[in-house]
Amino acid sequence: MSYNERKKDSTPMNRGRLYFVQVAFLIGAGALLWRMVELNTEQSAFLKGQGDARALRVVEISAHRGMISDRNGEPLAISTPVDSVWANPKVLIHQQKRLPALAKAVGIPLKQLQRKISGNSGRGFIYLRRRVSPSMANKVTQLDINGVALQSEYRRYYPMGEVAAHVVGFTNIDDQGQEGAELMMDEQLRGVSGSKRVIKDLYGRIVENVERISPSINGENIELSIDRRVQYLAYRELKATVERNQAKGGSAVVLDIKTGEVLAMVNQPAYNPNNRRQLKSSALRNRALTDVMEPGSTMKPFTIAAALESGQFKPTTTVDTSPGRLKLAGFTIRDFRDYGTIDLTTVMQKSSNVGASKIAMALDSGEMWGMLTRLGFGIDSGSQFPGESSGHLRSFQQWRKVEQATIGYGYGISATPLQLARAYAAIAADGVVHPVSFLKYRDGDHIPGERVMKVSVAREVRTMMEKVVQTGGTGTKAQITGYRVAGKTGTVRKAVAGGYDKENYLAIFAGMAPASDPRLVMISLIDQPQAGDYYGGVVAGPLFSKVMAGALRLLDIPPDDLKQQPPSLMAISPPASAVRLTASTLKVKS
């Protein structure tokens, strides 16, 4: 019916109906308009918020944890992203016929997968499989099933495994440092995770990125002072030595004496940081700096240094050690045998306890304490490594005469192997002590150091320590062909409740090379050797010799003791075979 026709038929009654309809429409339109205005003004904020709440999401952009590398940039800890497969059971439960393909892709039996999904049908998020291989992640992506997605997580790998485990430490599942350098440098390593706003659809997939709220800042890379090659060498030799001697444990520390940087620090027992399922807490300890011991005879060089520093003694000053026993306040100090009247050099070479005690007692207790404290006994090494102990040295005001005597040969005082290494480094560095650093110094960095004894004293002590390693000394097994070595042996009775253990010993060797101009200091310590030998020189000496020889070669430190080769021969063209061998060996090791 056309409009014209209707107009023709219009009667008063019809017109009334028309008006009614028109008014009704007007009211309707007015109401709609009003509603529109109301929605757009009064309720707009609420509605917009509700809409955003259903689609807009803020998601975290996880930051990359920094890499830990050794001093040459070789990786010691790396984070690589791995994917975890997760599912939304609420959605997935309606797609039963795709489950077999999914089960195959993620490697879960179909029955188990079905149970997992129906069992969690009320939840919106379950992990199907965490940390899958890249190829598996690819397969899942290709299936493209609604309600199944990947989430990227970081996993930390430790390429050196147990070799550097104690120094590098590890992180927990949330990427927080738990031990070692991972804990010490956690703040720098950890990145700041950012966030972004995205639009997600019904299935939780990201449809559109809206804006970045804050950027993610990746963690810094950290360069440790460790040298991977020396570390490996030290670990291999330590492990072999501990096994050969059926020992309970052991530690070795190598320091660069010019800077105080730790080049290697290894312990036994160790653990594999990549697989910590069967981890024993005792293996976790970085013994080289958590466990204290009495240094025993390895203390004597410092007693003698204090004696020389005081001016009362010279290397040739003699001490009467007969009859090889010394009774003090109901306590007897014994020597291996009666050495008679000997000079300081011989006290060191033969490791005479009576001699060292008599020297110590002749010194002013305050001066002796001052020397030991400056060398770092009783205070931590400045490394800031987590769990480090500071050892124990009583204040000299509490010393009795007998204590001063026992400290003189290394009992009644306790220190960590690292502290001992640092103190030996002071003798090696002509009397300057550096704080221990686990981080590599960059070129131009200021290297803090403090003079603790005269240059002449340090050199005299070093000359005496060379005698220890030479024929007639206690440490002949620590010799290194081609290099002069200075060192000191220690065979320490372990302190147990109520006295000292008669059966169990610590075998220690502390040494430095090349003795003419020392570069490296190393402490090797074997805890409770059970295979017969227990003397420091016999058990720990060879370990020192092997590791130090390798380290000197790896670090290109020239030999200072090539007596067997007259200088005139060196300039003449060498036999070709020798050169080839040397060059190829170097290539493999570097």
Place this chain on the structure above:
Amino acid sequence: MILTLAIVTFTSALGVIYSKHQSRKEFVQLTQLQHRRDQLNTYWGRLQLEQSTWATHGRIQKIARTKLQMVIPNSSKIVRLSP
């Protein structure tokens, strides 16, 4: 007057639409590039890991000793050349 204002408003509205579109496009591109960067980083990390696995000291030592018959020369075989 009103007409001019209307035209100006309209043009500015078009401008807003255009710039919004541009910003979205660039944002998408940025995310893509970031994604690519992350992928390359991941790849680099994997290569580093792979390299350090191949270069395990134990493995190198074994190959050097058994396959290549290498030995550490003793001191009598070393000749030192001083400059």
